[in-house]
Every structure is written in C-alpha cells, then in structure tokens.
Amino acid sequence: MVEELHYSYPDGTAALRGITLALGAGENVALVGPNGSGKSTLLLHLNGLLLPGRGRIEVGGKPLSASTLEFARRFVGLVFQNPEDQLFMPTVAEDVAFGPQNLSLKGEKLRECVRSALEQVGLEPARFLQRQSFNLSIGEKKRVALAGVLAMEPEVLVLDEPSAGLDPRSRRRLMRLLAELPQTKLVATHDLDMALETCTRTIVIDRGQVVADGPSGHILADRVLLETHGLELPLSLSR
Amino acid sequence: MILLHVPTFSLAAYAQGDSFWHRLQPQVRLAVALLSVLGAVLLPEGAWNYWGLYAAVLAILVLLSQVSPVALLRRLAVELVFVGVLLLTILLSGRGTPLWTWGPLVIADGSLLTFASVLVRSALSLWVLNLLTLTTPAPSLLQALAGFGCPALLVRVLESMLRYVAVLVDELGSMQRAAQARSGARAARWNILGNLLGALFLRTYGRGERTYLAMQARGFAGRFPETDARPWRPDEWLITTAAALFAVSTLVLAWWPL
Numbered sequence: 001m002v003e004e005l006h007y008s009y010p011d012g013t014a015a016l017r018g019i020t021l022a023l024g025a026g027e028n029v030a031l032v033g034p035n036g037s038g039k040s041t042l043l044l045h046l047n048g049l050l051l052p053g054r055g056r057i058e059v060g061g062k063p064l065s066a067s068t069l070e071f072a073r074r075f076v077g078l079v080f081q082n083p084e085d086q087l088f089m090p091t092v093a094e095d096v097a098f099g100p101q102n103l104s105l106k107g108e109k110l111r112e113c114v115r116s117a118l119e120q121v122g123l124e125p126a127r128f129l130q131r132q133s134f135n136l137s138i139g140e141k142k143r144v145a146l147a148g149v150l151a152m153e154p155e156v157l158v159l160d161e162p163s164a165g166l167d168p169r170s171r172r173r174l175m176r177l178l179a180e181l182p183q184t185k186l187v188a189t190h191d192l193d194m195a196l197e198t199c200t201r202t203i204v205i206d207r208g209q210v211v212a213d214g215p216s217g218h219i220l221a222d223r224v225l226l227e228t229h230g231l232e233l234p235l236s237l238s239r
Numbered sequence: 240m241i242l243l244h245v246p247t248f249s250l251a252a253y254a255q256g257d258s259f260w261h262r263l264q265p266q267v268r269l270a271v272a273l274l275s276v277l278g279a280v281l282l283p284e285g286a287w288n289y290w291g292l293y294a295a296v297l298a299i300l301v302l303l304s305q306v307s308p309v310a311l312l313r314r315l316a317v318e319l320v321f322v323g324v325l326l327l328t329i330l331l332s333g334r335g336t337p338l339w340t341w342g343p344l345v346i347a348d349g350s351l352l353t354f355a356s357v358l359v360r361s362a363l364s365l366w367v368l369n370l371l372t373l374t375t376p377a378p379s380l381l382q383a384l385a386g387f388g389c390p391a392l393l394v395r396v397l398e399s400m401l402r403y404v405a406v407l408v409d410e411l412g413s414m415q416r417a418a419q420a421r422s423g424a425r426a427a428r429w430n431i432l433g434n435l436l437g438a439l440f441l442r443t444y445g446r447g448e449r450t451y452l453a454m455q456a457r458g459f460a461g462r463f464p465e466t467d468a469r470p471w472r473p474d475e476w477l478i479t480t481a482a483a484l485f486a487v488s489t490l491v492l493a494w495w496p497l
Contacts, residue, residue, distance in 0.1 A: 049452050070458065078456040084406050085449040090378035090398050102458035132376070134405040152457060 005055035017208035030195030033205040034230030039188040047076040077154030081161040083141035093129040099152040117151035139170035192234040260304035265379035278486025330354040
C-alpha cells in the first residue's frame with residue numbers, strides 16, 4: 001500500500017507527487033504512463049531502494065522504514081528493466097544464488113532453490129547453470145534475472161518493462177510465464193497489449209500522480225484518457 | 240604480465256574438455272601452475288637442463304589436457320614479442336665480454352646469458368599460465384584465488400570487472416558505430432574516440448549505480464556470501480605434492496649441485 005507518496009530527486013525535480021495506491025494479494029496490476037512519468041521511481045520505492053520523501057509505504061502489513069528493509073526486500077522482488085544491470089555475477093548459477101545466499105541459504109537447499117527458480121522460468125538447469133552471464137541472449141538474460149528474484153520466493157513481483165527488447169516469441173513466452181506465476185504482480189510497461197492480456201487492473205500515472213486506476217478492459221479501451229497521457233489504444237483494441 | 244591475459248580470460252576455449260587435467264579442480268590447477276612458475280623462475284641463470292625438464296613436463300601436460308599446441312603457440316608468440324621488447328634493455332646492458340658491437344649498441348656474453356635465461360623463464364611461465372587460462376574459465380580461477388585466502392571482496396570486484404568487460408566493449412562498439420554513422424569518416428578520429436571514452440566512463444558510473452541498486456533489491460547488505468569449496472581429493476593432494484617436490488628438488492639440485 002502506498003499513501004500520499006512524494007519524492008524529489010536530489011536536484012529538486014519532483015518525480016512523485018502524492019501517489020496513493022493499494023495492491024491486494026494475488027492481483028495482477030499494470031502500471032502505465034509516458035516516459036518520465038515516475039513509474040520506475042515508484043517501483044524503486046516498493047522495496048525500499050528509495051525511501052519516501054513524504055508519505056507512507058506499507059509492505060505486507062508493515063510500514064516501510066530502515067528497520068523493515070530486510071523484510072520488504074524479501075517480500076517484494078524487483079526485476080530491473082535492463083538485465084545487464086541485474087546479472088552481475090559471472091555465471092547463471094552464482095547470479096541466481098545471490099539473493100537466497102543473502103537470506104543465509106546454503107548447501108543443498110541453496111542448490112535446490114536455484115534449480116527450481118530456473119525451472120520456473122523455463123530454463124533447463126543442466127544447460128544453464130554453468131553458462132556465463134554475458135554469453136546469453138537478451139531473452140535468456142531477462143529470464144535469468146527473473147529467476148534471480150524468484151529464488152528469493154517473494155510474495156510480490158515488481159517488473160520494470162519486462163517485455164522491452166524481446167522478440168515476439170520471447171514476449172509471448174514471458175506473458176505465459178507471468179500468467180503462470182502465483183505471486184501478486186505489478187508490471188510497469190509501455191506494452192499495453194501485454195498489460196491488457198496479463199493484468200486485470202491498470203493504473204495510469206503521469207507527472208508523478210495517479211490519473212486513473214481501474215479494470216484493464218475499461219482503462220485501456222479509453223482512447224481519450226490514454227491519448228491525453230501520451231499513450232494510445234492497445235493494437236488489439238484499435239482495429 | 241598477467242594483465243596481458245585479461246582479454247583472454249573469457250576465451251577459455253578448452254574449458255569443456257574431459258581429461259586428467261580438467262578433472263582436477265581449478266584450485267589444484269592454479270596451485271600446480273603457480274608452483275611450476277615459481278620453480279622455473281627461481282632456477283639460477285643458465286640452468287638449461289632443468290628448464291628442459293620443465294619444458295618436457297609441460298609438453299606432456301599439453302598433450303594430456305588436449306589443448307591444441309597451435310592455439311597455445313599463437314598466444315605465446317604474441318606475449319613473447321612484448322616480453323622480448325621489454326628484455327632488450329637487459330640484452331644491451333653490456334655486462335661481460337663484448338661479443339658484438341654496433342655503434343653504441345653492445346651485446347656482451349654476461350648480458351646475453353641473463354637475457355636468454357629471463358626469456359626462457361618468461362616463456363615457461365607464460366606457457367603454464369596460458370595452459371591454465373585456456374582450460375579454466377575466469378570465474379573458476381577467481382574462485383580458486385578466494386580459496387587460497389585472497390580477500391573475498393577483491394575477488395568479487397575482479398569478477399565484476401571481468402563480467403562487465405564484454406558489456407563495456409559492446410557499448411563502446413555501438414557508440415563508435417553511431418559516431419561513424421554521423422561523421423562520414425571511415426574510422427573514428429582521435430578526438431571522437433576521446434569523447435566516446437568520456438561518455439563510456441559516465442555510463443560505467445551509471446551502470447555501477449544501477450547494478451548496486453539491483454544487488455540491494457536482492458537483499459545485499461554489504462557482505463558477499465561465502466562460496467562453498469569442495470575438499471581436495473587424495474589424487475589432487477598427490478599431484479600438488481608431486482609438483483611441489485619437483486619444483487623444490489630441481490631448485491636444490493640447480494643451486495647446490497652434488
């Protein structure tokens with residue numbers, strides 16, 4: 001839950017200006033808005049990478065503060081837009097193991113957790129565990145980055161532009177995968193067709209404020225609303 | 240010299256083999272390699288027989304590890320050119336009886352002996368290090384270093400550097416192409432390259448920041464997790480001990496002949 005969240009960058013630019021939203025357990029929510037609307041900044045707040053300038057964030061029923069950071073980072077898994085930023089360990093196995101190791105998982109339990117996370121994203125552990133991170137295709141990198149977050153078994157998945165840069169087949173695979181994952185999901189995206197297919201609810205933000213929040217079928221069919229905020233109808237609805 | 244190997248780290252072209260050498264864990268391979276380098280380097284000047292012995296053992300190791308001698312020689316050739324140029328100062332230092340004089344350049348017997356000895360030492364060391372880097376991927380090598388007590392933070396920093404070399408090279412390549420596409424010049428000019436490197440530096444900084452955020456998002460709180468290492472097998476102990484004994488006995492025999 002986010003209440004009246006304000007945040008300004010160190011140079012004084014206001015990025016978020018009074019955002020209020022609540023996510024229920026098991027919901028699939030799309031976060032859409034033009035470039036620079038504050039989507040990524042909002043996502044960074046959700047597991048405490050940025051702390052609110054003003055306002056309140058509650059994660060899993062606990063208010064987010066320096067003392068609850070560890071809990072929040074376990075509760076909310078954040079998948080970054082560019083997998084190169086996230087995959088910093090030399091091999092897939094080590095990278096996926098990084099999160100659970102920070103949660104003090106070791107030995108056989110750790111290996112099992114890594115294998116299961118890779119299987120969840122559809123990567124065969126036998127083939128991928130020892131692959132070097134820089135040697136993967138962009139689609140594979142995205143899936144490994146997702147596995148790295150799933151391995152921490154978060155309750156909420158927050159994804160920043162998961163379908164950006166993917167070819168149609170990889171995009172389709174990602175959408176199937178998102179539909180299968182049981183976690184609560186918040187997906188920031190410009191891919192409104194994906195939002196329409198995978199998310200039941202859509203939140204539109206612009207200039208750091210929530211301008212619309214409701215069922216995807218309703219919001220994403222509202223041409224005037226979307227065009228006012230630098231978006232356009234999903235292709236599947238514009239024909 | 241190890242810096243010369245950095246670009247080749249990711250090109251551990253023979254890392255997937257299945258040989259006696261490959262079955263040794265990276266830490267054992269590193270230990271054997273370092274012992275051989277130490278043994279060969281500490282031998283006295285002109286210890287040709289002992290160096291011959293080292294060369295023979297290394298040749299057998301190359302055969303066993305199924306590394307292509309051509310690939311190995313190609314690497315050695317490039318590296319030895321660098322070493323040779325650096326060693327010219329020793330060759331021309333003029334110590335001992337002059338053998339050949341050409342203007343101010345004098346090659347004397349003492350300096351020739353030192354030059355040849357250092358060259359052979361370098362060649363043998365590079366030989367074994369190339370064998371190691373060709374057969375062992377960089378991450379495993381760095382893990383092996385950590386196993387020998389190298390500070391974990393240093394190992395992680397080196398790992399990240401290696402991990403991001405490919406990304407930086409890619410970025411530089413795409414910026415260079417973008418610059419060329421707008422400059423009309425066939426190759427980027429020096430001043431453009433300077434700007435590109437500046438931009439690359441700034442991007443590196445931004446990437447570092449984002450990577451750190453991503454690490455924090457996965458619960459990183461300033462301490463890297465320990466890695467679990469497999470204990471050495473008896474045959475691995477045996478091989479390392481044999482390498483140590485070989486190095487020590489050649490050293491003793493060469494310095495204090497019977």
